[in-house]
Amino acid sequence: MTIKEKFGHLKGLTLAYVGDGRDNVADSLLVAGSMLGVNVHIVTPKPLFTHPDVQKIAEGFAKDSGSRNLITDDIEQGVKGANIIYTDVWVSMGENDWSERIKLLKPYMVTMKMMYMTGPPDDQLIFMHCLPAFHDRTTKVGKEIYEKYGLSEVEVTDEVFNSQYAWQFTEAESRLHSIKAIMAATLGNLFIPSVDEGSK
Template sequence: EMKKGNYEQFMKDRTMAMIFEKSSTRTRVSFEVAMEKLGGHAIFLSKNDIQLGRGETIEDTAKVLSRYVDVIMYRAYSHENMKELAKHATVPVINGLDDEEHPCQVLADFMTIKEKKGRLEGLKLVYFGDGDNNMAHSLLLGCAIAGMKIKIAAPRRFWPKEYYVEKAKELGGEVEIEEISENAAKDADVVVTDTWVSMGDEAEKEERLRIFKGYTVDSNVMAKAKPDAIFMHCLPAYYGYEVTKEVAHGSQSVIFDEAENRLWAQMAVLKWLFG
């Protein structure tokens, strides 16, 4: 409904603090635009803009910001820091990404899948590459909640953390995890990948590129999926590594719709919190 322009300015006179330990294009712009559309104001704070970068505790930062703003969006290196900030803040804290989870992106992904497929329940999603990252973990949980099947094709060293696999199963999820196989994308309605070298993993770049060789989503992989399968990537993409440009910019790709839907999904989160 919001995407159709059906929303009110329920964030009028409300302010969001956006703390960025990791840089971003989509997260920053989509949250700033969301707040503006809804009548509110967003303040961008890099780690160097606030005392958190000089040793002030997360607890004190959370307590102080809670006296000034109505909501905090935190893009963090550490999931533990995310939990610590949420524990001590007295206003809502939105996870804009951390090293374990990326919930706002998965909300946008599922919105996009629903737009393209008309449903979520019963669909099969196959994820290629780094299974031990925030996207894979959040997709495991999201697919379980949505009633989607998920397969993760990843080198054994980069399989998801057991916590997320078990949690997905507890939620009723149908989960498969395997190393790469010729038919890994078989019966996939949705094919997903992500960067092989996340922010903070740069020191391992050469080793990661070697280990993930063979996990590139190319036209051969997409040919094994269903004919009407869609390709997704949260971006930024590194062409020739996790995906070819041919696939990312091809007819089955929905990556730019997916990026746009960050805005609408996050506006929906704000409505859920304040509307």
Template sequence: MLNESIKGRSLITLEDLSTGQIQELINDAILRKQMKRNRVFPRKLQNYNIGLVFLRPSCRTRASFMVAATDEGAHPHVFAAEELRFGSGESVKDIARVLGRLFDGIAIRSHETTLIEEVAAYAGVPVWNAMSNQHHPTQVLADLMTIKENGIDLSGATVAYVGHGRGNVVVSLMAAAAKMGIDLRLVTPPGTEPEPELVSRLFGPAKHPMSRLIVTDEPEEGLDNAQVVYGDMWVYMDTGEDIAALTDGFRNYRITRHMMRMTGRNDTILLHCLPSQHNLETAFARAHPYAMDTEDAVFEGPRNRAFDQAENRMHTIKALMLATI
């Protein structure tokens, strides 16, 4: 049980949690993982109902919520995007109050965080951000768990994120770094740096004393001595915009074997929130081969921990649901 209880609370961004609360969620997730490996299922959520509202595509997050809920004895119900007419056929407030009467917790994936915040304001039950354009907190909880599992102390860990400096994952990584004492380097092309106001808010006087942020467009600077290299897609696949134009500035930021050697370490691990474009086995990569974010030899190499991350989504989400419900 958390010393700093978050029972009944929602998770919209990682700024909602303290350093201690994040640490305890990770510790509990590691315990839940061990229990599952031993086929031990306490089923603490038996007779609970979990609403899963995905207004945009999802693989890992939706599956993780479903399996985590089922493991603990809860019943997950997935809504198709067209079933809930947020703001078109019915107000967000009214839908939130209905869902809150039916479900004990609600996960929402939406384009805008504001919709998730409004549901959380009126539902009366915990609401979890399952990704928005601005934040991806459940992803980064799994990232932190994976880093710790690899014997890296989060306080003082050196993490180099290579990619777009304004994406939802990097925003959540910044929040986590500021809370947990991580030395975070954002290696990003000119013009894609995080907003100064966000940097000031997260890395101001209230940050963890070990936290550090470097924003650079020079891979050599950002990757030096990094224990973790973190990759991500450079654009949303469903953006509807010119992919070639959007990725033009990223061509020198593909995570290659040469880039991994820039760390100067032989124990650096690769994290990737997935999906990754690392070969020509997807229609997207065949149509846009210049948008591949990771070299296949690195992705298929021995230092890749992306699939541990994907599994750990389930364990951290389970810990989150148990702590908040």
């Protein structure tokens, strides 16, 4: 929804997901992108490569939509040509091994240098994150990470998070509307007045 709002279309765009290639966000983006004709690059260290079962599902959809997917640990190759750089928290819900993830993913932190490596002009490039993001030390978790590991920024730098490329808050608003629509659809027998009835 957010990507379509920015670009006006989905098919043919390239999204590079940088981070933990096995988490639910990477899986969802790979499969949904393949359905919609978005080229999805999962840029992650080898131990965190997307599960082969998920890759197989995505490949099936990609054949029909024409999308070209890539799973690589090569950052430069993975982000080249991307219109969207997407990342997520390095430690997913239910996990707590920050030391191992930091060791694996520190080179994959989204920086301005990485944004510039993509190649498209500024108006054809955005950054997305499903939040919360640990881009500074203002949160409890951000402070704890700094105290324990000496990192002021984790999956994305504060510079990128607050840059002209940042679309994470538009994405959060899009998610709000999507959630409301799902709730309305699942509540059943919902009365929605027409414009004429609503104005009476």
